Amino acid sequence: MVVRGGGFIKNVINYYYQMNLENIHLVRGVYHFTYLNQSYLFFPVFQDAPSILALSSFLKKNFDAQSFYHKIIFTKEGNPYLFLDNRLYVLLVVSPVVNDQISFYDIKYYPVFEKNTALVRFPWQNFWIQKCDYFENFLFHLERRFSKILPICYYFLGMAENAIQYVQSASTRRKDERDSFVVSHRRIDVRMSVVDFYNPFTIVIDHPARDISEYLKSSFFHGDYSFLEIEDYLNSIHFSDYGYSLLFGRLMYPSFFFDCCDHVLDAEKIDDVEILKLSSRMEEYRIFLKQIYFMIRKRSDIEEVRWITR
16 A cells, blocks of 8 residues: 655645645545545545445435535545545545444434345345355365364354354244344454444344444454443344344354464465463353353343353
8 A cells, every 4th residue: 555645645635625735644544634624534445446335325315414424535536435545545524423442322223214236245144154164165175284273263264154053943943023134244353443333334134133243353352341231232222123133143253363364375375373262261251151141031032152151
C-alpha cells in the first residue's frame, strides 16, 4: 500500500471533493480531517466498485439522515469512491457520536427494509464449512512445518465442526418475526471505538444473534466481561428459540482462531505464539460457554453440548 503525504491527499480531496483543507492527519492508514466543523475519514477499502455502489444504495434505502452510521461523500463526478494508487478510497463524514469504547448497548437491531443479497452472511454454516475445508487442506500440505501446533489446530477444527452441527440442528427450532435479518457487522471487537463501530464499511446483513455472540467472544479473550452484565443484557433481548440456539452455536464457533490464521496468507508467517496463547485459555472458555449456556437455558430449552456442560 502506498502511503501518501498529507499535502498530496489534501490536493486530491480539494480536487475531487472540492474541500479546501488546512490540516490532515494519518492514523493507522486512515486520513482524518475537519472541514466546516465536521469530522471526516478518508481511507482505502477492500470492497470492489460494484460492492461499494451496492452498499451506498443499501444505506440510502435503509437509513434516514438521523442514522448513527457515517455518510459516504460522493466525488464531484457523483461516485461513492475514488480510484487512487490502484486502490479504491472512500470519504465519510463522521456522525456526531461520542468516541468511547463500545458496550453491549451499542448493539442495536436495525431492521432491513430492502435486503441487498451481496451483504447477506447467512446461513453461517455455508461459510464455516468452506473455511474448515480450506484450512484442513492447508494443514494437509504443510503439516510438517506446524507439527508443534497441529493438535491445537485440529482441536479448533473439531470445535468448528461442533458449531456447524449445532447450527444445522437449530434449523428445526421455532422461528418467528424476531428472526428477521438486521444490520450487523463483519466482526466486533470490544476494544473498538464507537466511531469505528458506525463505519458503514463494516456492515453485513445477518441474524440478530451475530453481533452479540461476536461481542461476547471478544469480551472473553480481552478479559473485559462480567457475568452479571451478560445476564442483564440477556434480560434486555428477546430472541426466539431458534435465535437463542444460533447465539450459542455461534459462540462455539472459534472465529478467534480463524481470524488469527487469516492475518497471514503465507504459511511461513503463522504466529505459533498467538495460537498457543489461544489454546492455553480453552478450558477457561469452556467454563465461560457453560455459564452462558445455563443463562440461556432460563429463557429457552436449547440443546445441551455435553463436552461444555460436563
